[in-house]
Amino acid sequence: MASSSVGQQKYVRVKPYPEWKVKALEELEELIKKHSVILIFELKGLSASMLHQYRRVLRGHGVVKVFRNKLLLIALRRVYGDSINPDIEKYLSGENGFIFTNENPFDLYRIIVDNSVRRYAKPGDVLQTDIVVPAGNTGINPGPVLSRFSKLKIPTQIRDGKIWVARDTQVAKPGDTVTPELADLLRLINVKPVYESLRVKAALLNAKYIIKGEELAIDVKAYEDMFKQAASWALNLAVNSTLLIPETISILISRAVIEARNLAVNANIPTAESIGLILAKAQSQANALAAVLTNKAPELSK
DSSP states (O other), X not given: OEEEEETTEEEEEOSOOOHHHHHHHHHHHHHHHHOSEEEEEEOTTOOHHHHHHHHHHTTTTOEEEEOOHHHHHHHHHHHHGGGSXXXXXXXXXXXXXXXXXXXXXXXXXXXXXXXXXXXXXXXXXXXXXXXXXXXXXXXXOSXXXXXXXXXXXXXXXXXTTEEEEOSXXXXXXXXXXXXXXXXXXXXXXXXXXXXXXOEEEEEEETTTEEEEHHHHOOOHHXXXXXXXXXXXXXXXXXXXTTOOOTTTHHHHHHHHHHXXXXXXXXXXXXOTTTHHHHHHHHHHHHHXXXXXXXXXXXXXXX
C-alpha cells in the first residue's frame, strides 16, 4: 500500500502495484542509491540504433535506462523523501531516458557530444550551423533533377555528362527549418549536416540540485582562458602587494635586487654590484658635459 499527499488531502493506494512495476521500482531505487547524478534525456525522435550506440559508448561511465517518469519520481521520493527538488517534474514531460552515474555531469555531457553522429537532414529539422553545398562534381546525371538545384538557387554546369556545382553555395543558415526540397537535395548529394546525439534536458544531483541541459554545454576553451587570465591577475596582485608565497618569492627577490642596485647607483654608493654602473654613469655624464662645453668653448677641445 502506498500513499501520497496533495495539499491537505492524502491519497492512499489500496490496490497493490503490478509485479513489473514493483521490480522496476526496486531496480530504480538501487540505481538511485548507487549513483549521485541522473541525466534526463529526451527519447522523442531518437532512433533505437542511436540509443544502443550510447549504451555502448557510456558503458563504464554510467547506466543508461528507460523508465516511466512517474516511476522515477516515486523512486526518488522513496530514497530522498521530501528533500527532492520540486522542479524535477518540469523535466519529466514526454518520453525520457535516464543515465545514472557518479561522474561529473559536465564531463559526461562532453562524452555524449563527442560521440554525436552525422545524419541526413529531415524536413522540420532546425539547423544549428550553416549548410554550404560545395563546388565540384555531384556525380549526378543531368535531367529533371536540375530543377531542384535551380529552385534552391545553386548554380550548376554540365561537364562530362555530370552535374557540377559551379561554386560553393550557402543554402541555409543556423535557425532555418529544413524544407522537404532541401532535405531531398542534400540526401541526393550525400551531405549530412545534422549531428544527432542524446538531447539532455537536465542533470539531477542527489535529486536536490538541477543543472539545465543547455548549462552543461560549456565552452572548455573559454573557461581555460578565463582561468589563465584569473591566475595572471592573481599573480600580479600578489607581486604588487609583496605577498610572499611560492609563486611570487623569486619574482619579489629579483625585483628587490634590481631596486636595491638602482638605489645604490643613484645614491653613488659603491658596492661590488654597483661600482661598474656608477663608473659608467660618471663616464656618461662626463661625456655629456664635454659635449656641452665643446659647443660653448671650441678651444677646449684642442
